[in-house]
Amino acid sequence: MAEASLLTPHAARAAPAVGDGVLLSVSDLRVRYRVMGPIKARLLGIQNRFVDAVIDVSFDVRPGMTFALVGESGSGKSSLGRAIIGLTPIHSGSVVFDGTEPLKGGAGELQAYRRNLAMMFQDPVASLSPRLSVQTLITEPFLIHNLPERDLATEAKRLLGLVGLPPDFVSRYPHQLSGGQARRVGVARALALSPKLIIADEPTAGLDVSVQGEILNLLARLQRELGLTYIIITHNLAVVRHVSDEMAIMYMGRFVERGPTAEVFRAPSHPYTHGLLAAQPNPDPDKRRDNVELQGEVPSLTRRPSGCEFHTRCPHVQDRCRHERPLARLLADGREIRCHFPLAG
Amino acid sequence: MADAAAPLLRIENLSIDFQSSRGPVHALRNVSVDVPRGSIVGLVGESGSGKSTLALATMGLMQNNAVVKGGRILFDDRDLLTLNAAELRSLRGRRISMVFQDPMTALNPVLSIGRQMIDIQYRDRGNTVDKRRKAADLLRRVGIPDPEQRLGQFPNEFSGGMRQRIAIAMGLMGNPELLIADEPTTALDVTMEAQIVHLLRLLRRDFKGSILFISHNLGLIAELCDYVVILYAGEVVEHGTVQDIFHRPRHPYTEALLVCDPARIEQVSRELPTISGDVPNLLNPPSGCVFAPRCPRVFEPCRDRQPGDTALSATQTARCHLLNGGAHG
Amino acid sequence: MSVQASSVVPPVAVAVGAESPSTLRNVWRRLLHERLGLLGLALVALLLFTGIFADWIAPFEPNRINVPDRMQSSSLTHFAGTDQMGRDIFSRIIKGSQIALIVGVSSIAIALVLGLALGMLAGYGPRWLDNCLLLLFDTIYSFPTVMLALTVITLLGVSLKTIMLVVVVSTTPVYARLVRTSTLSLKNSEFILAERSLGAGPVRVMLRHVLPNVVGPLLIIASMDIPSVITLEAGLSFLGLGVPPPAASWGRTLNEGYNLIRDAPWIVVAAGIPLILTTLGFTFLGECLRDMLDPKLRRII
DSSP: OOOOSSBOOOOOOOOOOOOSSOSEEEEEEEEEEEOSOHHHHHHHTOSOOEEEEEEEEEEEEOTTOEEEEEEOTTSSHHHHHHHHHTSSOOSEEEEEETTBOGGGSOHHHHHHHHHHEEEEOSSTTTTSOTTSOHHHHHHHHHHHTTOTTSOHHHHHHHHHHHTTOOGGGGGOOGGGSOHHHHHHHHHHHHHTTOOSEEEEESTTTTOOHHHHHHHHHHHHHHHHHHOOEEEEEESOHHHHHHHOSEEEEEETTEEEEEEEHHHHHHSOOSHHHHHHHHHSOOSOGGGOOSSOSSOSOOOOTTSOOSSSTTTTTOTTOOHHHHHSOOOOEEOTTSOEEOOSSOOOO | OOOSSOOSEEEEEEEEEEEETTEEEEEEEEEEEEEOTTOEEEEEEOTTSOHHHHHHHHHTOOOTTEEEEEEEEEETTEEGGGOOHHHHHHHBTTTEEEEOSOTTTSSOTTSOHHHHHHHTTTTSOSOHHHHHHHHHHHHHHTTOSSHHHHTTSOGGGSOHHHHHHHHHHHHHTTOOSEEEEESTTTTSOHHHHHHHHHHHHHHHHHHOOEEEEEESOHHHHHHHOSEEEEEETTEEEEEEEHHHHHHSOOSHHHHHHHHHOGGGOOSOOSSOOOBOSOOOOTTSOOSSOTTGGGOTTOOGGGGTSOOOEEEOSSSOEEEOTTTOSSOOO | OOOHHHHOOOHHHHHHOOOOOOOHHHHHHHHTTOHHHHHHHHHHHHHHHHHHTHHHHOSSOTTOOOGGGTTOOSOSSSTTOBOTTOOBHHHHHHHHHHHHIIIIIIHHHHHHHHHHHHHHHHHHSOHHHHHHHHHHHHHHHTSOHHHHHHHHHHHHOSSHHHHHHHHHHHHHHHHHHHHHHHHHHHHTSHHHHHHHHTTOOHHHIIIIIIHHHHHHHHHHHHHHHHHHHHHHHHHHHHTTOSSOTTOOOHHHHHHHHHHTTTTOTHHHHHHHHHHHHHHHHHHHHHHHHHHHHOGGGGGTO
């Protein structure tokens, strides 16, 4: 019915070719936060003064790929993103990027790492320093990394052009930008040093459905043209289905399922994945659901359930689940899953 | 709307401006919405549509710089805009209730839940014990386990999803005829969202009132609502039953909205459809059709003349030049 | 927690021009439109002018004793009359503005810089540093200002430098605490995280991103503190503990005038007026700046 003259042409594009080799390899990563100091804990008699936001996470990202980290609040996906870029210290495990372990090296290695890896944050306007102009914001990476020979004005205009913003935006301030424009500025900043990998934290948060495609299409185009690799952190499954090659679902800090996006959507193996997919409202009034699959809430990270941590909400819970924590194992189609009784495909 | 009885809420040609330092912002222009008795009406709008303004206007909770330029809000045949503060207060909480978007700030952090739920029954006769029991009952109905215990707890001991349930319980305390829910699940996880929507469906069977459900999430609207009103940049561009809107959309904006929803796109694609352009600046809305600058099917009359409403069926109406032979300006 | 709705920036708000960080240019422009602010600015400018050019403006040598002309009420030659030693009051008042400027403006300026530095270090730096600095601030803060002044004066004797030291020591912790609080709340903002993710080191983050965002309220408080400091000096001088004679500070003139109030009431008036005008000027200016920067601060500052 709808003509497409002003609507962006809706042509189904194949996913870009993903290269061989591994760009980023995360192994057994654990991120731990301190909840209170040792003295206070002793005085209050509290055993657990730490909270594990990310536990035993392992995955590989190949060049040119889009990897999605999916989860609800408390899943640890944002913490994982921040740990990978070095904003949050890692408790144990490793992050290997392009053959080296930048987070375990010195300051110089970390700086070099930050040239290859960029992050886009959730709140587009709040992630821009409020008193700096767009030009200053997007060219700051050059100053931080001591590349004074670049002409900042030219670079700023080039970057704005890459993200589809007019060059006169260089003199604007963050409060003068709409959400969509601020997001584009965030992308421009992330692209400044020509990184290899971009971590995008909730790239569509706060955007209307009718315009969220703009930012996603931009990211897809940049991926094709510049050979970028993405890790997308989101809770929006509808978007994940379209834009990612591989995905991992997180629950209370662990990966419960990881595998090719198409397969996960076609036949989710983990009951949480299934429940999550079932909870997505279907924009068709004829397909109303009579019941809700996943009841209850995510337990507090300070009081983790025994055994499989999902057992408190799992519709297929059995006795073994309450006592024995499932280990990650590989299924026939290459998926990794943490469950004693995966759903049949 | 096809309903023999008069609607519970009838918003008629409502126009509201906001005074700003740069002049009046025309937030709502000639908006008409009917909420029949016992129905759930979904108000769909993206940013800048004015949906929250509409909700707040109905409750009489608008900001100081809001000016009603015209129209009426008839609740049970009384124009809410003509009521004074005392009269409005007597309606709020008893006949019309509202649930807000942010559960984290919806409750007073320094009073216990029980205290708050008993306090808002201040107009009812009866002793505290009865009121407490009523509060516990409602908490149970909204799915909070161990309600008697939890009455003594404070809001910070509850999660976002729980707080929203409590807010719904408080909204239903007075057995209102109309519950306005302004994006009640936007700040919640999707599994909690599904539970809350399911809860609203169950509750409506019991409490027999109407719900005005405001959201930008088409999936939720499809799940929950009987009727749907599509709001764009301060105007109602289309309304009808939920079947009409989702299966037979006629306004280009409605169609585009449905097309752009990634959940509705069957084939996996890296290139997603969007509506290009931005919502118009409401300091200076377009002179013709409000959607003309972004409409994929814009043609000659659209930019100059405002389209009138065309009744497409007994239940469905849309405002578009494509649909009627002649439009009135 | 999904943050969809809270991040939505309605285009309407942007179109109307969201009130937010004012750049120096538009602060100046708006200031010129506010009458009280303009008046305040004029008074402050007057103080600055007289203070800087005091030596040239004063019609007479402020300390010149001229006994034959003593105890004259205001006249054309002596606008504010003379005191018991025949010194021209008007010239003394003008000279007094210089002292007020040095004591008031300079010491507050030093406290401002120190407070910014220490506050940012406390807020942004490691926890142990924060704890140490807090201890330091609170210790100094708990001393009543006048007592601190008296103690220092007793130990170091009375002089301009002593008073400046007292002001700096007693005001810095207040400013530092304010800056620390702002810094702490900014520390976890997304834009700070974004800068860190780009590789910005702590110094760059503090100077480029924290400082511009915390300095605003501080400037307002500082501008309103200047008259307090000038009054403090006046008070100390009144007690005989201020800048030593024959220095012509307003406080000292007030002190001397107080003793002669029956015979030469004009002295007290002449010394009181500039004090009042300066206080008013800085207060108007400060309030105007505050309202322009963020009207919400009205309750806090």
